[in-house]
Amino acid sequence: MNFARTLLAASLLVGTSASADVISEHADSVAVTFYHDNAVATSDLLHPEQNAWVRDSGFAFITETRTIDLPAGPATVKFRDVTSTMVPQTADIQGLPAGVIERNFDYYFLSPGSLLAKSIGETVRLVRTDPKTGKPTEQDAVVRSGPNGAVFEINGKFEALRCSGLPEKLVFDHLPGGLADTPTLSVRTTAPTAGRYTVKLSYIATGLNWSADYIAHILPGTDKLALNGWLTLANFSTTRFPNAPVDVVAGKLQTTGDDQSVKAAPLAFAENCWPMNIDWAKRLALLNSNSISVGTGAPMAIMAAPRQDANETVVVTAEKRIEARQLGDYKLYPLPEPTTVAAQQTKQVQFLDQEDVPFERLYRYDVADDARESDVDAPATVLLRLQNRADAGLGKPLPAGGVSVFEQGTDGLSVFVGQNAIRDMAVGLPVEVETGRAPDVRARPRLIKSETFGKREDRKVKEEWEIAIMNGKPVPITFELRHDLYRGRAEIGAESLGHTSVSGRAVWTATLAPGERTTVRYVITRPD
Amino acid sequence: MRRLAVGFFVLSATSAAFAADPPQKLSITVYNDNLALVQDERRLDVPAGRTRIEFKDVSASIKPETVALSGAGLSVVEQNFDYDLLTPAKMMEKAVGHEIEIVRTNPGTGAQTTEKATVLSVNDGVVLRIGNRIEVLRDDGIPTRVIFGSIPENLRAQPTLSVTVNAATGGPHDLTLSYLTNGLSWKADYVALFDEKQSTLKLQGWVTLTNNSGTSYKDVKTQLVAGDLNIPDDGMNEWQRQQRRGSVRGAGTGGDNQASVADYYLYTLPERVTIAEAQTKQVGLLDLQGVEAKKVYEYRAAMFASEQEPSHADVDIDFSNKGKALPAGTIRVYLRDEAGEPKFAGENAVDHTPAGSELSVKIGEAFDVTAQPTLVSSEKISRSRTRYQMSYLLRNAKGAPVTLELRQGGLWRDGKVENESLPSRRIDANTLGWSVPVPANGETTLTFTVDSGG
Numbered sequence: 001m002n003f004a005r006t007l008l009a010a011s012l013l014v015g016t017s018a019s020a021d022v023i024s025e026h027a028d029s030v031a032v033t034f035y036h037d038n039a040v041a042t043s044d045l046l047h048p049e050q051n052a053w054v055r056d057s058g059f060a061f062i063t064e065t066r067t068i069d070l071p072a073g074p075a076t077v078k079f080r081d082v083t084s085t086m087v088p089q090t091a092d093i094q095g096l097p098a099g100v101i102e103r104n105f106d107y108y109f110l111s112p113g114s115l116l117a118k119s120i121g122e123t124v125r126l127v128r129t130d131p132k133t134g135k136p137t138e139q140d141a142v143v144r145s146g147p148n149g150a151v152f153e154i155n156g157k158f159e160a161l162r163c164s165g166l167p168e169k170l171v172f173d174h175l176p177g178g179l180a181d182t183p184t185l186s187v188r189t190t191a192p193t194a195g196r197y198t199v200k201l202s203y204i205a206t207g208l209n210w211s212a213d214y215i216a217h218i219l220p221g222t223d224k225l226a227l228n229g230w231l232t233l234a235n236f237s238t239t240r241f242p243n244a245p246v247d248v249v250a251g252k253l254q255t256t257g258d259d260q261s262v263k264a265a266p267l268a269f270a271e272n273c274w275p276m277n278i279d280w281a282k283r284l285a286l287l288n289s290n291s292i293s294v295g296t297g298a299p300m301a302i303m304a305a306p307r308q309d310a311n312e313t314v315v316v317t318a319e320k321r322i323e324a325r326q327l328g329d330y331k332l333y334p335l336p337e338p339t340t341v342a343a344q345q346t347k348q349v350q351f352l353d354q355e356d357v358p359f360e361r362l363y364r365y366d367v368a369d370d371a372r373e374s375d376v377d378a379p380a381t382v383l384l385r386l387q388n389r390a391d392a393g394l395g396k397p398l399p400a401g402g403v404s405v406f407e408q409g410t411d412g413l414s415v416f417v418g419q420n421a422i423r424d425m426a427v428g429l430p431v432e433v434e435t436g437r438a439p440d441v442r443a444r445p446r447l448i449k450s451e452t453f454g455k456r457e458d459r460k461v462k463e464e465w466e467i468a469i470m471n472g473k474p475v476p477i478t479f480e481l482r483h484d485l486y487r488g489r490a491e492i493g494a495e496s497l498g499h500t501s502v503s504g505r506a507v508w509t510a511t512l513a514p515g516e517r518t519t520v521r522y523v524i525t526r527p528d
Numbered sequence: 529m530r531r532l533a534v535g536f537f538v539l540s541a542t543s544a545a546f547a548a549d550p551p552q553k554l555s556i557t558v559y560n561d562n563l564a565l566v567q568d569e570r571r572l573d574v575p576a577g578r579t580r581i582e583f584k585d586v587s588a589s590i591k592p593e594t595v596a597l598s599g600a601g602l603s604v605v606e607q608n609f610d611y612d613l614l615t616p617a618k619m620m621e622k623a624v625g626h627e628i629e630i631v632r633t634n635p636g637t638g639a640q641t642t643e644k645a646t647v648l649s650v651n652d653g654v655v656l657r658i659g660n661r662i663e664v665l666r667d668d669g670i671p672t673r674v675i676f677g678s679i680p681e682n683l684r685a686q687p688t689l690s691v692t693v694n695a696a697t698g699g700p701h702d703l704t705l706s707y708l709t710n711g712l713s714w715k716a717d718y719v720a721l722f723d724e725k726q727s728t729l730k731l732q733g734w735v736t737l738t739n740n741s742g743t744s745y746k747d748v749k750t751q752l753v754a755g756d757l758n759i760p761d762d763g764m765n766e767w768q769r770q771q772r773r774g775s776v777r778g779a780g781t782g783g784d785n786q787a788s789v790a791d792y793y794l795y796t797l798p799e800r801v802t803i804a805e806a807q808t809k810q811v812g813l814l815d816l817q818g819v820e821a822k823k824v825y826e827y828r829a830a831m832f833a834s835e836q837e838p839s840h841a842d843v844d845i846d847f848s849n850k851g852k853a854l855p856a857g858t859i860r861v862y863l864r865d866e867a868g869e870p871k872f873a874g875e876n877a878v879d880h881t882p883a884g885s886e887l888s889v890k891i892g893e894a895f896d897v898t899a900q901p902t903l904v905s906s907e908k909i910s911r912s913r914t915r916y917q918m919s920y921l922l923r924n925a926k927g928a929p930v931t932l933e934l935r936q937g938g939l940w941r942d943g944k945v946e947n948e949s950l951p952s953r954r955i956d957a958n959t960l961g962w963s964v965p966v967p968a969n970g971e972t973t974l975t976f977t978v979d980s981g982g
Contacts, residue, residue, distance in 0.1 A: 031869075033871055033872070035872065061871060088736075088808040088810075089715075089717045089734070089736040089808060089810060090717070090860060091810070092719055100812065101799075101811075101812075102811045102812075103809070104804070104807055104808065104810075105807065105808040105809075106804060106806065107806050107807070107808070108804070108805055120685045120686070121685075130638045131633065131635060131638060131671070132637060132638030133638060144679065144685060145613070145615060145685040146686075149615030149618075150616075151615070151616055151619060151679070157629075157675045157676065157677060158676040158678065158679055159673060159674065159675055160616030160674065163674065164671050164672055165666060165670070165671035165672065166633060166673065202870070204860075247865075249871070249872075250895065251840075251892060251894075251895040252840060252892050253872075253873065253874040254875060254876050254890050254891050254892045255875055256858055256876060256877050258858055258877075259858075259875070262808065272616055272618075273616050274617050274619075274665070275650065275651075275652055275654060325866055326866070326926075327863055327865050327873065328722075328843070328863040328873050329843045329892070329894035329896065329926075330873065330895055331895050332865055332866075332871070397895060397896070424840065424895055426840075426895055426896045426897075426898060426925040427896070427969075428923055428925050428969070428971070429838060429898065429923065457908070457911055458908075487833060487903060488832075488834065488904060488906040488916070488917075489905075489906050489907075501902075503835065503836050503900070504833075504902055504903050505834075527908065
């Protein structure tokens, strides 16, 4: 077991009397649970540079196990190297021998600007290099102003840093106090007895996200499909989670939007020099073009652009399947074995592998309320319908995600036939996946008669509809024709085919032989 | 740790300036939304007559219009808040008309020549008079150092408050400096570990203090005020406030013993703390064990309409905060997984809540419990009344039976139930409620017909 190095040092803290500093450099082990606010498309996860929001729409619950050696009496425990995107107010520490007096998260991070800001009034070394001989000369200088443009004092006289055109730099003998070189959570506690303690530090971290995807392969010559489900885990943070137990929580959690990691803008260092080094030709051109003045110039940020890792690693591990467990009213998918979630990495694992799932293929056409005689036969929507029940070959919770459907073509190669998204689907719910529009199955709606009757408020409209439906395919099909019932206010009168009411719609289902063309006729009575 | 800049004293004809000593007693009262009152007590040796005192360690986000300095035997003549930051460009601007030294380095030999120069103008370039010739600084691109004899008055490395006072007598004076500052905020963060089997909640509360004011405060007596003060432009709109109020179902009159000031609760941190710059600090607020709590599935429909897809029921945790008022903040609910490890299970906002209130915190939606309404028919009874026939299909894919609290809004005056498959109760004039049992791995259909009223 890899014990974290723990150091005991005399406290330099002011304001805490006789308190010892205990430093925990890193965690012994870490567990990661992935969450998201809303389902995201995997294509967006894989291209965070184009979809910056995916970094923020997911998060993780991190549990670190650390070993610390506590002295008896008051101590400040510094948990160094916590996840860079930690949300500090969510931190919780279990296993300390006494309560926590206070905990602090310092995010005054080290940057060229903050180094200078914290050194105001301090003596540093100014090093100038002779351009001819390359020989450096050093002088003690007192920093008089900070990152907005450095002014320093040598022997009672004042100069500005890097305004002379000479190579010069400041050298610091030590890091000024109060600057964190790594994200650190510190905790004040008072242990009754000295000893080695194993503590659990848990917190929410942003910048991690996940998505679910389904791949359905229609088995040739059957009405069954093979359904595979994959989880994609993305870590946009700069923290690596080595050999970590990982799980994923599916379902809709309430979030407040307040859990933001501390975005410590590194303090930029600007060289606000006086205007100088004038290029006359350029100057005249600028004046003529009435352009912005170059003189004082905006502060130049030294902030590094976020690293965009083009080479995302996709690790596929399909050997072991994952069974969904309950976490309250959510679904918890534990990965079968610990894995390493690297910084800026995307990882995929399989969670569903169902063979021979029966499905129904339907062709659907929705008659729009305002449909008038159209001279074009509109293509019907192709739809796969599954029953998510164990006795119907499935019966698994299906987290929201994209479904890609493949079918075997005549040459035996797989053909991608369409893609759609599903919502969180509990066991028992019918699952419908619209894959596209069928050019060979068409419908033409016609309102052939519309008349009003009744008086004033009771006036009603009677509509006679005639929908031609046709099957141009060489196989028989099931056709589903739907008409909205005007929020429950419409009634179906005479009809050529019996309807059923489903979720406030009238549905006519017909089986069409290859090449068959038929007409469904019905009368709707609705308030005007 | 904060470092005090060494003050440089500026003498003017009428007044002597003092860099004030660090505060001896600092106390801060923090309000919820980006506001704090800083009270700074110190003893200062002030000579008789007019003196300018500089405070370099005040908050960098001070609201200068709120500064008040008081002390027996002192009257304030004038106060200034200077935030003209010291930069090389500003130094050069202020040097116009003054003499500087320039040091040129010969790029060929490395030899340095020093000359005195007078700055004539700083305007898209620095124009210098050197002896009896006029040149533009570094017009030839040759490295040239500029050496200034002093830092001009009023240019400072950090914003500085200066107050000119008139003292009747010389000697030590006790001063109190008070001001409002932005950049300090606090809220409460609650950790609620819910045990469904025991129907209990372990509720821990933390005060979270954030300091973005640009200044550190050492050994501060800290007080926190809970309550919605009227602050123009505090960045919170009425909708946000209502969202926050959403969790309180019934306000209590339980009477926490917490100290209060005016109409607000006041929390004092048990010991003096150091609030460092760019720090999030958390201090324990409360720790309640065994709070009775229950989980409730709820589905709310505001009107009579069909839904094409089933909707997941809300999961609420209902509990009462007996004996302890809860300042506004965020409550995070944790559940233990099958291995017994607590896992995050959703969070919600909590408003300032008096002790003994009934809280209902929505933590998320149930994956396995869904409701799908269908408007079977709607029929006009009179000009303003409609008869709605509704059917709700409630499904439960869990291995245990559940009770779903269904709320149907959309009733008007005289609205009534004509028939129903389960008995309803009237929640309020516009809302009907049903407690619908749904069997394990099963479904229940609730049907009812109502006269909407009108």
